[in-house]
Amino acid sequence: MxxxxxxxxxxxxxxxxxxxxxxxxxxxxxxxxxxxxxxxxxxxxxxxxxxxxxxxxxxxxxxxxxxxxxxxxxxxxxxxxxxxxxxxxxxxxxxEAARHLPFLASRGLLKRPPVAAQRHAYSTKDDSSVRPIGRYPVPNKKDMPYDIVELMEEVEVKTGFLPNVFKAMSHRPAEFRAFFAYYNVIMNKETGRLSKADKELIIVATSAVNRCPYCVVAHGALHRIYSKQPTLADQVVVNWELADLSSRDLAMLEFALAVCRAENITEEHFQKLEAHGFDREDAWDIATIAAFFAMSNRIAHFVDLRPNKEFYNMGRTPREAGRDGA
Known part of the structure; x- marks a missing residue:
């Protein structure tokens, strides 16, 4: 043909x-x-x-x-x-590749200085550490499908580094595409009452419960950037009930954590959300983020996924916290 x-x-x-x-x-x-x-x-x-x-x-x-x-x-x-x-x-x-860039890259990190994409093969080991980024091998670039290589290079150029989740998921190309496609649907959703900072805070709180270092560190960095609050995500990781949160945020996290822990969801949960301005569609968004990242946390857990060192300091200084133009 x-x-x-x-x-x-x-x-x-x-x-x-x-x-x-x-x-x-x-x-x-x-x-x-x-x-x-x-x-x-x-x-x-x-x-x-x-x-x-x-x-x-x-x-x-x-x-x-x-x-x-x-x-x-x-x-x-x-x-x-x-x-x-x-x-x-x-x-x-x-x-349209741009619409499928993960939220991690297309929103929070685009303002970082662009760098050239790596021309060498992606490695299972972090450049700065002898410890592998995960227990599964990262395919060589030449062995990856074209669309995945192009997406990874685009993210790397725009963010200044390639988050390790891209390398880890490239081990299963079909699952890579499905994972990031759904990620974009729920995280790039422009309707509803959840801000970008809200979504990242949900991920931080539920990932802490699920004991996922990668998601806590990576999404804690994004929350700092979006919220311009350099310590709130750390407080939520330690004890969300004692963190400096508004009653609205407390209600949001209480519902997210109920979904995360697979508690029985009752009408009382929805009524508490409605009392703080969330409707049923917002509840769906909160629950979907909690549910998706419960899966993501468990994938990161069994592959032993490690955070990039760049995430740790992101958003902790006024200059870094102000990079995002949203």
């Missing part, structure tokens, strides 16, 4: 839903399910093939370097059927 695909004529770059070729509308006939989230870029690349769609005119054969894209999880195939011309044009829709 790949050998018959031509180069990309500028005339066939169109918005998704409708493509045009020689002035004639093409409608989507079938779309393969995306493998890495559901968002697509605002444009769709429609590849014309002279042997099946003569209205585009003769075009050159595919370059060899285009062939691997058809097997990449970052692309889904689309068949476009012309209403007036018999034949089809082959195209793909590229998944």
């Amino acid at each position: 790949c050998a018959a695909v031509g180069r990309l004529p500028q005339a066939v770059l169109q918005s998704p839903g409708t493509a045009r070729c020689a002035g004639k509308a093409l409608r989507p006939r079938a779309v393969a399910p995306p493998c890495f989230g559901s968002a697509v870029l605002p444009s769709c690349l429609v590849l014309s093939c002279w042997s099946v769609l003569p209205c585009c005119g003769p075009v050159a054969r595919t370059d060899a370097d285009l062939a691997p894209l058809f097997g990449s999880p970052r692309y889904s195939l689309t068949l476009w059927q012309d209403t007036d011309v018999s034949g089809t044009a082959l195209g793909w829709q590229r998944q």
